[in-house]
Amino acid sequence: MSTVYHDTQIENAKVALDAVGVTYGSKTAVSGVSLRIPDRSVTAFIGPSGCGKSTVLRTINRMNDTIDIARVSGSVKIDGEEINSKSVDPVVLRARVGMVFQKPNPFPKSIYDNIAYGPRIHGLASGKSELDAIVETSLKKAGLWNEVADRLDQPGTSLSGGQQQRLVIARAIAVSPEVILMDEPCSALDPIATAKIEELIDELRENYCIIIVTHSMAQAARVSQMTAFFHLGDLVEYGPTEAIFTNPRDQRTQDYITGRFG
Numbered sequence: 001m002s003t004v005y006h007d008t009q010i011e012n013a014k015v016a017l018d019a020v021g022v023t024y025g026s027k028t029a030v031s032g033v034s035l036r037i038p039d040r041s042v043t044a045f046i047g048p049s050g051c052g053k054s055t056v057l058r059t060i061n062r063m064n065d066t067i068d069i070a071r072v073s074g075s076v077k078i079d080g081e082e083i084n085s086k087s088v089d090p091v092v093l094r095a096r097v098g099m100v101f102q103k104p105n106p107f108p109k110s111i112y113d114n115i116a117y118g119p120r121i122h123g124l125a126s127g128k129s130e131l132d133a134i135v136e137t138s139l140k141k142a143g144l145w146n147e148v149a150d151r152l153d154q155p156g157t158s159l160s161g162g163q164q165q166r167l168v169i170a171r172a173i174a175v176s177p178e179v180i181l182m183d184e185p186c187s188a189l190d191p192i193a194t195a196k197i198e199e200l201i202d203e204l205r206e207n208y209c210i211i212i213v214t215h216s217m218a219q220a221a222r223v224s225q226m227t228a229f230f231h232l233g234d235l236v237e238y239g240p241t242e243a244i245f246t247n248p249r250d251q252r253t254q255d256y257i258t259g260r261f262g
């Protein structure tokens with residue numbers, strides 16, 4: 001089924017998907033997904049449960065490689081470079097394309113080491129003071145520094161759920177990503193922690209390309225500039241968030257945003 005695009009010129013897309021399909025064993029989860037995702041903005045993936053939002057998100061940092069039965073076809077480019085090519089190291093790719101999951105997943109390490117881990121393995125700091133600076137900057141960018149500056153040696157798991165999610169975002173930031181993928185990052189959080197993460201997403205978009213999967217249409221409307229609506233493994237409609245929510249062109253989008261299904 002062809003996608004309805006609003007009249008949007010996206011020049012120099014940060015992320016470009018062309019005819020992307022994913023199967024799990026003999027089951028096709030998504031097919032024919034083509035999308036141009038702009039830099040320095042938030043793009044929301046919305047749609048009913050099981051429509052393939054997370055599957056498409058995972059094609060952008062090759063997380064489907066970690067699922068034995070998953071097969072990805074089509075092309076995914078970041079800055080024009082094919083990420084599925086054999087010459088791309090998925091570990092390096094996943095530093096460029098960070099990911100935040102539904103449940104905060106700090107490492108069983110101190111707050112400091114949660115952030116320092118990535119820069120250490122990628123050799124991004126030449127000494128202790130440089131590493132300290134990366135840890136501080138990353139925590140500041142994630143809006144967590146003031147809350148943890150005096151307890152960096154305590155376990156990451158000792159923080160509240162919302163703080164843990166900001167810790168995980170700081171961990172992603174610490175390796176200087178270009179793209180940050182967020183798979184329902186607020187679904188385990190209370191409204192206050194959710195509001196903080198949404199504020200943070202709004203700040204981060206100045207510097208990163210952010211793609212967020214969300215079940216909450218209100219959240220998509222609040223945080224994103226572009227929205228892609230998926231249904232039964234198809235990308236149905238893609239365009240500026242305001243246009244998708246006020247003037248959807250496909251009946252399925254209209255039905256979903258007015259709460260008729262999903």
Ligand SMILES: Nc1ncnc2c1ncn2[C@@H]1O[C@H](COP(=O)(O)OP(=O)(O)OP(=O)(O)O)[C@@H](O)[C@H]1O
Pocket residue numbers: 024029047048049050051052053054055056067069
């Ligand atoms: N690891 C997997 N193994 C087998 N099938 C999978 C796997 N992950 C997803 N699927 C299937 O692929 C389809 C799309 O799933 P996906 O999780 O991408 O949808 P979603 O829109 O993100 O759903 P939700 O909103 O419920 O998280 C579903 O039918 C799902 O059952």
